[in-house]
Amino acid sequence: MSFKVLILDNVNERCEEVFKERGVEVVRNHDLSGQELYDEIKSYHGIVVRSSTKVTEEVLEAGENLKIVGRAGVGVDNIDIEAATKRGILVMNTPNGNTISTAEHTCGMILALTHNIPQAVDKVKGGGWDRKKYMGNEVYNKTLGIVGLGKIGSEVTQRMQHFNMNIKAYDPFASVEQAERLGVELVELDELLGTSDFLTVHTPLTEKTKGMVSMENADKLKKGIFLINCARGGIYKEEDLPALIDEGYVAGVALDVYTTEPPTDELYEILQHPKIITTPHLGASTDEAQEKVAEQIAAQMADALEKKDFEGSLNGKSISLTTNKEVQPYLELAQKLGSIAIQLAPEHANEFSFEYSGACAKFSDVLTDSILKGLLSHHVSEAVNLINARHYAEERGLNIRETTASQSETFNDLITIRLKEDGEYQKISATVFGEKDYRIVEIDGFGIELGLEGDILMYKNVDKPGMLAKVSYALAKQEINIASLSLGRTMKGTNAITAVSVDKKMTEEELQPLYDLEDIHALQYISLPSNQD
Secondary structure, three states, X not given: OOOEEEEOOOOOOHHHHHHHHOOOXXXXXXXOOHHHHHHHHHHOOXXXXXXXXXXXXXXXXXXXXXXXXXXXXXXXXXXXXXXXXXXXXXXXXXXXXOHHHHHHHHHHHHHHHHOOHHXXXXXXXXXXXXXXXXXXXXOOOOXXXXXXXXXXXXXXXXXXXXXXXXXXXXXXXXXXXXXXXXXXXXXXXXXXXXXXXXXXXXXXXXXXXXXXXXXXXXXXXXXXEEEEEOOOOOOEOHHHHHHXXXXXXXXXXXXXXXXXXXXXXXXXXXXXXXXXXXXXXXXXXXXXXXXXXXXXXXXXXXXXXXXXXXXXXXXXXXXXXXXOOOOHHHHHHHHHHHHHHHHHOOOOOOEEEEEEEXXXXXXXXXXXXXXXXXXXXXXXXOOOOOOOXXXXXXXXXXXXXXXXXXXXXXXXXXXXXXOOOOOOOOEEEEEEEEOOEEEEEEEOOEEEEEEOXXXXXXXXXXXXXXXXXXXXXXXXXXXXXXXXXXXXXXXXXXXXXXXXXXXXXXXXXXXXXXXXXXXXXXXXXXXXXXXXX
């Protein structure tokens, strides 16, 4: 069978060459949109896009013969993956093609920022001089703080070490062994902010990373720090950047990414600050990177069309499982359990044991992928899915052990995650009670029923009167409502565990009074999506 592929965006010509070499008919058309696109796409088996074309549910529906959507790059925000999965259409990307380019761009931004290169260029081209005004700083022997030691963070580390920079990093998933291999000192986030002369971020934009640097936490920063962001817009609170600079907290900012792209008029006004240097999302914009991702996506798509390989697929396993009503509930349970486990685990935890008992044990392979997706999605900048979860787990040095049993002593099906023994929590078990009803049934030997959704406060305490009242009072003072609660204990008067679901996401400031309560320990705040999402 012959295949046809339509290239919709400005992808490097190497993409077209590879398709032709593989015997695939290929057409380029960068100007299609609306009804023209719907009409044209009907006869194609694959389409290739970058970021311009929005592959919506309507586009996918119009593609009557569509088998694959290929993204020549990493980000797939412009592709409706859920709609594609439901229609059995593979979505592929090339997560490794841009690594070197983005790392080099980050290093270039560091040097351009500290040596005032963009401002000096503008001055000379405008007929000026003024060497004193553009006095810079060396990076030699300075401390570079890196948030996220994935592919790009690791490449930045290796390059800036050649400039004799001291590298510190914050990454809850990075193992001590990985850090030692890279010659990096792992520290907590507050220490990183307080000791770094330069800070670069290579992490996804999540509730935890959004606004990582703002006026609210300015006092945590080392005075005169330089900020670099070539990862995701919004990790630094953009509207606060001018004030952070003017009040002396920050010496300068280099941005390649923004909360809205192109920036809004209001954001453009912020970017006019003389101590902020900017580029228009150029991290992956090198000839080499674009040729690499073009070649990779064409080869991957040709392999998939010929059913030889499905490397780079973001939804390959999902396609075969979405119609399997027996598996799907356990996939959702596993992902949620992975998410809660990493929020209960100590930072830098890299040893996990997954145990499956009952009927779900026969799906253990894919359930492990789903647990890892939940674990890793909190800290890995790339899109984690059932296909690539194990790859990222291996890259981060996670040690995973899987065991199965034909039956459980207590439930028909049970998934258990064991954490490191030196943490505050060591064992979590959960099962499916009904449609969209996922519950934890045991934590560290305490029997407890806890729905896996929403915002939850988990803590341990001595089993005595008044403990719940203390927590309730601390929440009530802040007008935070309790939605539900679950209690578990071993024997009367010994130890107990409590999970309190609240009606809102809580900030560190709101959590502090709870941390200060006597006789309350191992307090953890957990946030999970609704089971209706």
